[in-house]
Amino acid sequence: MKRDVVVIGGGFAGMFAAAKAALEGASTILIEQSHETISWFEQSSGSELLTNNSQRLRVQSKITKGAEFMETPLKLFSPNKLLIQLEGIGIPVKIIGEEFVYPMDKCSVAAEKFRAWLAHCGVQTIVDAEVTAISRKDGTITGVTFVQHEKTTAVECSAVILATGGGNRGFDLLRETDHVINPIAASQVPLVIENSPLEKITGTTLPDARLYLWADGKKKADARGVVKLIPGGIDGGAVLDLSTSVLENSEACTLSIDLLPGVDEGAFDKDLTTMISEKGTATILELLATFIPKKVADIILEHADIPNRTTGATLTGKQRKALRGSIFRMDLNLTGPFPIEQAASIAGGCDLAAINPDTMESYVAPGLFLAGDVLDIATRWGGYSIQCAISTGRCAGQVAAATAKGIA
Numbered sequence: 153m154k155r156d157v158v159v160i161g162g163g164f165a166g167m168f169a170a171a172k173a174a175l176e177g178a179s180t181i182l183i184e185q186s187h188e189t190i191s192w193f194e195q196s197s198g199s200e201l202l203t204n205n206s207q208r209l210r211v212q213s214k215i216t217k218g219a220e221f222m223e224t225p226l227k228l229f230s231p232n233k234l235l236i237q238l239e240g241i242g243i244p245v246k247i248i249g250e251e252f253v254y255p256m257d258k259c260s261v262a263a264e265k266f267r268a269w270l271a272h273c274g275v276q277t278i279v280d281a282e283v284t285a286i287s288r289k290d291g292t293i294t295g296v297t298f299v300q301h302e303k304t305t306a307v308e309c310s311a312v313i314l315a316t317g318g319g320n321r322g323f324d325l326l327r328e329t330d331h332v333i334n335p336i337a338a339s340q341v342p343l344v345i346e347n348s349p350l351e352k353i354t355g356t357t358l359p360d361a362r363l364y365l366w367a368d369g370k371k372k373a374d375a376r377g378v379v380k381l382i383p384g385g386i387d388g389g390a391v392l393d394l395s396t397s398v399l400e401n402s403e404a405c406t407l408s409i410d411l412l413p414g415v416d417e418g419a420f421d422k423d424l425t426t427m428i429s430e431k432g433t434a435t436i437l438e439l440l441a442t443f444i445p446k447k448v449a450d451i452i453l454e455h456a457d458i459p460n461r462t463t464g465a466t467l468t469g470k471q472r473k474a475l476r477g478s479i480f481r482m483d484l485n486l487t488g489p490f491p492i493e494q495a496a497s498i499a500g501g502c503d504l505a506a507i508n509p510d511t512m513e514s515y516v517a518p519g520l521f522l523a524g525d526v527l528d529i530a531t532r533w534g535g536y537s538i539q540c541a542i543s544t545g546r547c548a549g550q551v552a553a554a555t556a557k558g559i560a
């Protein structure tokens with residue numbers, strides 16, 4: 153078999169790399185070891201961010217490792233260009249808080265549209281096929297070997313794009329082509345909370361909360377957004393965002409949660425005074441339920457040690473202070489991150505020194521291009537990971553096609 157470009161891995165990086173290479177006129181195959189391309193995305197519950205609706209410089213500021221490296225790929229294919237592309241593919245999006253871009257459809261529906269688009273661009277996709285070797289002659293790429301249903305096939309080509317994500321098999325292929333792999337570590341991960349005061353409402357999603365990370369009484373970081381109360385800990389956008397700081401901090405840190413981040417503490421106190429003067433016989437639980445879901449209000453009262461039949465009129469000054477403390481700074485006993493297997497994003501991967509940041513081509517193995525999570529790039533939470541995967545994929549696809557056609 154002979155092709156211009158072979159793409160290894162059918163995640164977002166591989167898909168966008170293959171589509172671009174094919175659109176540039178290169179005969180392109182994409183080889184994916186699972187049953188389908190972007191299978192993790194297809195199976196997701198629907199809360200996956202496709203990108204972040206921000207300017208390039210802001211996106212770069214959210215890249216915690218490899219920000220400089222990402223300059224050219226983000227210039228070539230910015231979030232704005234991705235939004236236009238998504239519209240072209242027929243994937244409607246919703247933008248929450250003016251920045252977080254989610255697919256409007258279920259992820260399974262969006263995944264089908266991505267696949268149809270890939271075929272439309274002229275990419276031949278081979279699934280259930282694992283690439284087991286990359287061949288070289290005098291250091292330069294000459295092809296790949298893949299195994300599908302126990303049958304081994306060799307493909308000759310002059311450009312290979314490796315987009316195998318953070319999995320070990322891709323790193324093995326890279327080591328075999330003389331690349332250095334930096335140690336893998338989690339960069340966005342749920343957090344373990346012991347004896348959580350919120351334990352009774354595990355399974356609840358708090359759509360808007362703010363988390364604070366403290367060290368020595370000083371604020372180290374904070375993050376606002378969704379907090380999911382999961383068995384043994386917390387997950388969700390705000391948690392994944394804050395987890396980057398938790399993982400970076402070597403000193404002992406404590407965590408607290410603000411359950412009413414949109415409300416100023418002083419304004420809350422004033423509103424409470426007004427409500428008590430107007431409805432002094434109402435229970436404090438009833439009054440609190442005007443600010444916050446009742447099951448969360450229940451927990452707040454329990455945490456503040458206030459019997460929930462207490463009326464507004466009988467609430468003491470001490471109880472009122474405890475109430476504010478439980479709402480705006482409820483301490484959570486953070487014991488660490490969940491294991492790396494549960495990470496939403498990893499750091500580590502192919503050392504960037506070996507890769508040309510303008511082309512994604514390896515200096516060590518000419519004709520080999522890298523894209524996506526296989527590169528040692530790490531980001532904050534917010535849709536930046538997929539954007540980086542897609543931007544590096546587009547860049548690699550464009551240059552790989554030109555290389556294969558001898559016009560680079």
Ligand SMILES: Cc1cc2nc3c(=O)[nH]c(=O)nc-3n(C[C@H](O)[C@H](O)[C@H](O)COP(=O)(O)OP(=O)(O)OC[C@H]3O[C@@H](n4cnc5c(N)ncnc54)[C@H](O)[C@@H]3O)c2cc1C
Pocket residue numbers: 160161162163164165166183184185186189190191199200201202203281282283284315316317318319321322495496497523524525526534535536537538539541
């Ligand atoms: C649960 C979860 C939720 C996430 N949510 C978000 C989010 O909301 N927003 C965001 O920006 N990021 C999110 N991420 C991170 C995001 O998924 C990654 O940054 C992105 O998928 C990286 O794309 P990629 O193409 O580089 O790698 P991957 O998506 O990992 O794709 C690599 C592909 O290569 C294939 N492969 C590997 N080795 C071989 C081989 N030898 N032969 C053939 N095929 C091979 C794999 O099967 C895989 O399909 C999430 C991650 C997880 C785990």
